[in-house]
Amino acid sequence: MISKVLVTGGLGYIGSHTSVELILQGFEIIIIDNLSNSSVEVLKGIKKITGVTPEFIKLDLMNKKKLYQLFKDYPEISGVIHFAASKAVGESVNQPLAYYENNLVSLIYLLQAIAQKTQALSFIFSSSCTVYGQADQLPITEMAPIKKAESPYGNTKQIGEDILFDNTCSNNNLKVISLRYFNPIGCHPSIEIGELSKGKPENLVPFITQTAAGIQQKLNVFGNDYPTPDGTCIRDYIHVVDLAKAHVVGLKRMMSGEQNENFDVFNLGTGKGNSVLQVIKTFERVSGFSLDYDIVDRRTGDIVEAYADASKANKILGWKAKSDLEEALKTAWQWEKKIRKLL
Numbered sequence: 001m002i003s004k005v006l007v008t009g010g011l012g013y014i015g016s017h018t019s020v021e022l023i024l025q026g027f028e029i030i031i032i033d034n035l036s037n038s039s040v041e042v043l044k045g046i047k048k049i050t051g052v053t054p055e056f057i058k059l060d061l062m063n064k065k066k067l068y069q070l071f072k073d074y075p076e077i078s079g080v081i082h083f084a085a086s087k088a089v090g091e092s093v094n095q096p097l098a099y100y101e102n103n104l105v106s107l108i109y110l111l112q113a114i115a116q117k118t119q120a121l122s123f124i125f126s127s128s129c130t131v132y133g134q135a136d137q138l139p140i141t142e143m144a145p146i147k148k149a150e151s152p153y154g155n156t157k158q159i160g161e162d163i164l165f166d167n168t169c170s171n172n173n174l175k176v177i178s179l180r181y182f183n184p185i186g187c188h189p190s191i192e193i194g195e196l197s198k199g200k201p202e203n204l205v206p207f208i209t210q211t212a213a214g215i216q217q218k219l220n221v222f223g224n225d226y227p228t229p230d231g232t233c234i235r236d237y238i239h240v241v242d243l244a245k246a247h248v249v250g251l252k253r254m255m256s257g258e259q260n261e262n263f264d265v266f267n268l269g270t271g272k273g274n275s276v277l278q279v280i281k282t283f284e285r286v287s288g289f290s291l292d293y294d295i296v297d298r299r300t301g302d303i304v305e306a307y308a309d310a311s312k313a314n315k316i317l318g319w320k321a322k323s324d325l326e327e328a329l330k331t332a333w334q335w336e337k338k339i340r341k342l343l
Contacts, residue, residue, distance in 0.1 A: 004028045005251065006070075006077050008061060008110065009084030010054070011038035013195040014126065014184055016046060017244035018081060020193065023050040025248050030074060033084065034060040037198055045192035061106035067113045075117070079251050081124045082110065085156070088202035089130070089301045092153035103156035104163070111167050114174065122254035124247055125164055125178040129236070129267070129306050130154030132180075138273070139309035142180070142265050151301030161265070168262035175262055177250045182236035182269030182308050184243045186328030187335040194335030195240075204279060205237075205329065209336035212289045219291055221276050223298035228305060232276035236269035236307035239323035239331075243268055246319045253317060269308025270321045279325070286330045 005022055009015040010031030016038075022029050023046070031043075031054050040056070047053045059066055061084055071077060085103045086092065092099040114121055131154060132140050133147030149155035164176045185205040187194030197206045200216070210216045224231035246268050253259050274282070280291055313319045336342075 002028055002076060003078035004030055004074060004076050005079040005081065006074070007031050008080070008082045009033055009038070011035065011040065011042040011056070012083055014181075014240060014243060015081075015083040016042050016193045017188060017240045018083070018247045019054060020046055020049050020188065021241075021244045021248045023052050023054065025252075027248075030055045030057065030077070032057050032059040032061075032070070034058065037196070039196060042193055042196075048192045049188060049190050061110055062102070064109045064112075067109055068116065071113045071116055077121070078119065079122045079255060080110070080114065081126070081247055081251065082107070083126045085126065087153065089151045089153050090202050090299055092151050092156075093301045096152035099152045099156055103153075104159055107160050107163060111163070115171060117173065120173045120175070122251055123164070123174060123176045124250055125160060125176060127161060127178040127180045127265070128154065128157045129180050129182045129269070129308065131158045131161065132306065134303040135306065138305060139271055139307050140267065141309040142267055142312055150303055153301075165263045172262075175254045175259055176264070177254060177259070178263070178265045179246060179250065180265060180267050181243060182238055182267070182306065184240045185237050186239045186241070186323065186331040188241060189331060191331065191334045191338050194332070194339070196339070204276060205332050208280065208283050208291065209332050211291055211293075212283070212287055212333065213336050213340045213342060215340065219280070219293035220296045221280075221293050222296060222302060224295045225298075226304050228275055230275050230277045233302055234273040234275045234305040234307065236271070236273055237279065237325055237328060238268060238270050238321050239328040242321040242323055246313060246317065249317045249319050266313040266317060267308040267310050268313060268321075269310050271308055271310055273305060273307035274325055279329070282325050283329045283333070286326050287333045
């Protein structure tokens with residue numbers, strides 16, 4: 001029986017890029033997605049890059065009955081990469097209950113369905129640097145204390161990790177890696193898949209590219225009075241393809257039996273912080289566009305500064321981010337132009 005990897009939220013931004021990398025590394029995958037923030041058209045992009053149309057099932061993780069049936073129908077699933085979740089910090093502040101329900105209840109249902117299996121299973125959790133809150137020391141290592149989350153979104157990632165850790169203590173068949181992303185941007189160099197923001201984007205780079213494309217009238221910069229060199233927030237922006245490749249490496253490590261711990265965590269970032277204004281200026285340089293932006297009040301839930309110490313992933317997984325900010329922004333802009341038919 002050929003083992004298969006289940007990718008939840010596999011037509012989303014990071015999910016689709018990871019699906020591509022899995023296929024290119026010879027994995028057979030099954031994608032499930034409820035299409036709430038993605039499109040079935042993404043499958044065409046995945047095929048153009050890989051030559052393979054992965055198996056796709058439209059399924060909402062909140063549908064417990066269908067989820068249980070999925071694992072009965074596919075006993076060969078030996079790996080799960082779990083992306084399916086709501087992911088906007090600002091939106092989570094306004095809709096906390098929706099975030100707790102969607103991100104945590106769905107995770108519990110997924111783990112309950114997995115618990116039916118008697119075979120070993122490797123599980124990768126899509127976590128976030130938001131679990132650290134405002135860290136005391138920079139760059140942030142995995143040993144940094146988990147502080148009170150600054151947003152309900154960040155809290156769902158903290159609680160999600162706790163749920164997974166507790167579950168590995170009671171289910172010896174389950175091994176888990178939690179990958180704590182910093183800020184993924186950009187798209188596949190083929191420009192066949194990328195970030196599809198439904199409605200007004202919450203994240204900086206899609207807002208930048210949509211402003212340049214004329215979709216958004218003006219870019220808002222949330223606060224310029226932070227204790228940073230230019231007064232704007234600093235983040236670690238990582239190319240989504242680099243991020244995707246880390247999932248494949250982590251999965252291979254678990255499946256080969258190299259991971260001794262039942263639960264482990266890794267930071268995924270470049271180790272370099274860039275401010276909001278630096279990102280805007282870099283985008284203007286690579287695109288040739290001058291962006292219209294307003295400085296507005298700080299946004300609830302935003303921390304001042306965060307960038308990664310990814311040396312643990314470098315050493316143990318043999319993974320390192322390769323692309324720089326310019327390259328990532330260039331692909332993000334090419335993708336925006338393509339979907340807006342501006343090419």
